[in-house]
Each structure stands twice: as structure tokens, then as C-alpha cells.
Amino acid sequence: LRLGSTNPPRPHRAVEAQAGKHEPSTATPSRGGSGWERPRFTARSPVVSCRLSGKEHSVFTGVAIVHCSSKGDRSPGIGVPPEAERRTRDKDTTGSHLHGMDKAGGYGIQALGGMLVESVHGDFLNVVGFPLNHFCKQLVELYYPPRPADLRQPVQHDSIPAVDTFEDLGDVDGGGAEPAQRETGSRHEKAEAGAAGQAAAEAECHRTRATLPPFPTRLLELLDGFKLSKALLTACKLKVFDWLKDEAPQKAADIASKVDASACGTERLLDVCAAMGLLEKTEQAGFALRIFTAPAVFQDVYYQSPEMQLRFMQAMHGVAKLTARQVATAFDLSRFSSACDVGGCTGALARELAREYPRLHVTVFDLPDIVELAVHFQPAGPQAAQIHFAAGDFFRDPLPSAELYVLCRILHDWSDDKVHTLLSKVAESCKPGAGLLLVETLLDEKREAQGSLIQSLNMLVQTEGRERSRGEYQCLLELHGFHQVQVVHLEGVLDAMLATRVAP
Numbered sequence: 001l002r003l004g005s006t007n008p009p010r011p012h013r014a015v016e017a018q019a020g021k022h023e024p025s026t027a028t029p030s031r032g033g034s035g036w037e038r039p040r041f042t043a044r045s046p047v048v049s050c051r052l053s054g055k056e057h058s059v060f061t062g063v064a065i066v067h068c069s070s071k072g073d074r075s076p077g078i079g080v081p082p083e084a085e086r087r088t089r090d091k092d093t094t095g096s097h098l099h100g101m102d103k104a105g106g107y108g109i110q111a112l113g114g115m116l117v118e119s120v121h122g123d124f125l126n127v128v129g130f131p132l133n134h135f136c137k138q139l140v141e142l143y144y145p146p147r148p149a150d151l152r153q154p155v156q157h158d159s160i161p162a163v164d165t166f167e168d169l170g171d172v173d174g175g176g177a178e179p180a181q182r183e184t185g186s187r188h189e190k191a192e193a194g195a196a197g198q199a200a201a202e203a204e205c206h207r208t209r210a211t212l213p214p215f216p217t218r219l220l221e222l223l224d225g226f227k228l229s230k231a232l233l234t235a236c237k238l239k240v241f242d243w244l245k246d247e248a249p250q251k252a253a254d255i256a257s258k259v260d261a262s263a264c265g266t267e268r269l270l271d272v273c274a275a276m277g278l279l280e281k282t283e284q285a286g287f288a289l290r291i292f293t294a295p296a297v298f299q300d301v302y303y304q305s306p307e308m309q310l311r312f313m314q315a316m317h318g319v320a321k322l323t324a325r326q327v328a329t330a331f332d333l334s335r336f337s338s339a340c341d342v343g344g345c346t347g348a349l350a351r352e353l354a355r356e357y358p359r360l361h362v363t364v365f366d367l368p369d370i371v372e373l374a375v376h377f378q379p380a381g382p383q384a385a386q387i388h389f390a391a392g393d394f395f396r397d398p399l400p401s402a403e404l405y406v407l408c409r410i411l412h413d414w415s416d417d418k419v420h421t422l423l424s425k426v427a428e429s430c431k432p433g434a435g436l437l438l439v440e441t442l443l444d445e446k447r448e449a450q451g452s453l454i455q456s457l458n459m460l461v462q463t464e465g466r467e468r469s470r471g472e473y474q475c476l477l478e479l480h481g482f483h484q485v486q487v488v489h490l491e492g493v494l495d496a497m498l499a500t501r502v503a504p
């Protein structure tokens with residue numbers, strides 16, 4: 001697929017001069033019963049072209065112009081105006097393919113869908129469905145707020161100013177807030193008026209700056225993120241990482257010749273990969289693949305500072321509150337009188353267990369710092385007397401004794417070795433007949449569920465863990481003496497498994 005889009009519909013003089021050169025050869029969609037307005041051509045045309053069976057097909061969609069001129073507030077993703085689509089289908093046998101293309105926005109080309117896209121003509125963000133028009137207007141409001149005098153004479157904003165006219169907003173044609181200077185009076189008068197005008201403008205500028213909101217850094221980070229993902233896809237497509245896989249560091253020029261790309265472009269691409277931490281760059285040796293040898297440890301990732309700890313707890317608390325009731329009621333746990341929620345964080349699940357089983361006493365076991373902060377998450381209520389907190393490290397310290405152990409979203413954080421260590425500790429603490437309630441997202445056996453595979457990749461990037469299938473968990477449980485495994489799929493992504501400890 002090749003996707004094309006157009007940028008601002010308002011003509012900039014420099015671009016206007018070229019208008020016509022890029023006008024589409026196909027007819028423009030006219031206003032019909034479909035609600036689409038006739039687009040006005042100003043500069044480049046929004047063209048979607050696709051290569052199918054080696055043949056290039058270009059389709060005029062009217063995407064950006066139609067939306068910008070009629071609605072004014074959102075530029076869409078790829079969306080083919082119904083009439084344009086019909087025209088093209090009538091003319092071309094690629095109708096079904098085009099139908100696929102008009103869903104390109106839905107495939108999320110900014111994310112994994114980007115893998116389908118060979119190249120983008122025009123503005124990537126416009127193809128994605130970035131609300132460019134709205135965005136530009138907001139920028140203008142941020143940096144060029146209208147003066148009271150301008151507000152009295154409303155400016156017709158039938159469209160956004162072209163992006164490349166932003167620096168020129170003082171120009172009347174540019175549609176900005178600064179009115180043009182009038183040519184009146186003698187040279188001397190003009191010079192005086194000019195100086196006074198400039199002083200006033202500077203004072204105005206200082207005042208405006210002082211009241212400006214902070215620079216939108218997050219927005220720029222977001223844009224950088226889009227660009228980084230495209231750079232990464234390009235590097236993968238050129239097989240840069242494959243060329244570096246088994247070899248010593250290489251100079252950009254050597255890789256350029258292997259991937260058949262320009263030396264300068266390849267060097268920039270490799271620099272971006274190095275900045276992302278995927279390659280290592282040394283001036284003498286060149287670029288080498290970065291080997292991730294030391295997997296991250298949970299605390300190092302999430303608990304780097306007290307602020308991060310608290311933020312993580314807040315996130316966990318929110319998620320746990322959403323799922324706690326389902327977890328607590330997945331099985332009948334009324335035969336247990338004591339439970340230990342291992343890695344129970346803020347105690348959100350403990351509270352739901354206590355509410356559901358009024359004779360159950362629950363100990364929440366977590367790291368000392370977390371237990372200390374957990375007080376901030378405890379609401380008053382009748383369950384409070386059923387819940388206690390105990391601090392410790394579940395790899396090193398003895399676990400509180402209980403008839404039921406709960407491991408909710410714990411094992412997926414850890415490597416197989418660590419999971420064995422933890423399960424053997426739980427098994428040691430259990431008497432025969434004790435229960436183990438395991439809550440995780442089970443990978444489907446064929447590993448086809450994209451969502452959980454992506455989640456599994458996420459676990460690897462963020463921790464040393466991974467998601468596992470029902471079979472894998474069952475093997476782990478049985479290896480540690482837990483049998484009679486029952487599984488319940490909860491609404492959403494979680495699954496609950498209940499197993500019973502048998503006599504060793």
C-alpha cells in the first residue's frame with residue numbers, strides 16, 4: 001500500500017504558483033446527496049495510490065480538502081468520499097482493494113498497521129487521522145492570541161492557515177492577528193510612528209509572552225514518537241539489524257552498501273536507532289547491535305523513586321478495583337478461613353475477598369515500601385478488620401501462613417527460574433488441601449491471540465517476565481504439587497485458575 005494525503009487547503013503563495021502541476025487527472029467529486037462538499041483545489045491533491053499486482057493505481061479521494069473546508073475542525077484519516085469511491089470502483093477493477101484502503105485509518109498505520117504501508121505521500125499525520133486543522137488552530141491561539149481590536153472584527157476562518165505560513169502570520173494574507181501597516185504621512189512621521197509602533201508591539205509581545213501557556217513539549221514528544229516508529233519500521237525493512245546480527249561493529253557506509261541505500265541517509269537512520277538504544281555507536285568501530293543481557297528487575301523498573309512507586313500503586317489500584325469482584329467470585333472460596341494475597345499491593349483484591357467472604361481473614365504481603373504506602377488506599381469500612389498487611393520479599397522472606405494463597409498478576413512479571421522459586425515457597429507454606437488462586441492472562445495454546453502476544457512482548461520489555469498458556473501454568477502448578485486445576489475465563493483479559501495442594 002502507498003497512502004497519500006494532502007496538507008493544508010489554504011494556498012500559500014509559493015505553493016499556489018505550482019498549483020495545477022499537481023492537480024489530479026481524475027474528476028473531482030461534486031456535492032451530492034452524500035453530504036460531501038465539493039473540494040476546492042489549491043495546491044497538491046490528496047491522492048491515494050496503491051500498487052497492486054505490480055500496477056500502480058491512483059485514486060483521488062478528496063480526503064483532506066473535503067473535511068477541512070466543510071467541517072473545519074478535523075482532518076480525517078484515509079476516508080474515501082462515497083462518490084469518489086463509487087467513481088473509482090466503476091472505473092477500476094481494484095474496487096475491493098480500495099475498499100480495504102479506505103479502512104487504512106482503522107488499521108492504525110501509526111501502530112502495527114504501519115507495517116502494511118510501504119510509503120506515505122504527503123503528511124503522515126494527516127493520513128493517520130491526526131486532527132491537523134484543530135491542531136494548527138490551537139497553535140495559532142497559543143502563540144498568536146488575537147488582540148482585543150481583532151476580536152471586534154471577526155476574521156473569517158474558513159480553513160486553517162497553511163503550516164508554512166505560520167512564521168508569516170503578521171501578513172494580512174496569512175490570516176494572522178497583526179494588521180498590516182498603512183502607508184500614510186511624511187517619511188519623518190512614518191519613522192516616528194514606526195518607532196512608537198515597534199515599542200508598542202514589543203510591549204504587547206512581552207505582555208503576551210508572560211501570559212502564554214507553557215510550551216507544549218508533550219505534543220512534540222508525541223510527534224517524535226510517530227517519527228521514531230517510522231524510523232524503526234524502515235530499519236527493519238532494510239534488514240539493518242539482520243546485517244549487524246552476527247558481525248562486528250560496522251561503519252554506516254558499509255551497511256549502506258549492503259542495504260543499497262545512500263551513505264548519508266543510512267548514517268542518519270543508524271543514529272536514530274542508536275538514540276533509541278537499539279544500536280551502539282562508537283566513533284572508531286561504527287555501529288553494533290545492542291545486546292540486552294541483563295533483564296530488568298521489577299523494582300528497578302517500577303520503583304525507581306517514591307513518586308514512581310506511588311504512581312504504580314495508583315495504576316494497580318485502579319486496575320485491581322475493576323477486576324477484583326470478578327476474581328473474588330470466579331470460584332466458591334467459602335471453605336477457606338484465611339488467605340494471603342502475595343504481592344497484593346494496595347489490598348484492593350483483599351477488600352473484595354473480605355466483602356464476599358465475611359469469615360475470611362486476608363493478609364496482604366508486599367514489599368516494605370509498598371506496605372508503608374498502602375495506608376493511603378484504605379477506605380474505612382467493615383472489611384478493614386478482616387485485612388492485615390505484612391511486609392517482606394516473596395523470594396527471600398517466609399510467607400504468612402494461610403489456607404489460600406493468591407497470586408494475581410504476579411507470575412507474568414518473572415522468568416521461569418523466579419516463578420519456580422516463588423511457587424516452591426508457596427508450596428512449602430501450604431498444608432495439603434490448601435488452595436492456590438492464580439490470576440493471569442492466559443495465552444491461547446496456538447499463540448494466535450495478538451493482544452496477549454503483544455502483552456507478552458510488553459512484559460519482556462518492561463520486566464523479565466512473559467505471559468504463559470494454560471498448559472504452561474498447569475505444568476508449573478503440578479510440578480509444585482498443585483492439582484485439580486480449574487480454570488475460569490473472566491470478562492476482559494484475565495483468567496483465574498484454582499488448584500489444590502496435594503500431600504507431597
Ligand SMILES: C[S@@+](CC[C@H](N)C(=O)[O-])C[C@H]1O[C@@H](n2cnc3c(N)ncnc32)[C@H](O)[C@@H]1O
Nearest residue numbers: 316320343344345366367370392393394408409
Ligand atoms: C503487577 S503488581 C500486582 C498487584 C496486585 N496483585 C494486582 O493484581 O493488582 C505486582 C506486585 O508484586 C509486588 N512485588 C514485586 N516484587 C516483590 C517481592 N520481591 N516481594 C513482594 N512483593 C513484590 C509489587 O510491589 C506489586 O505490588
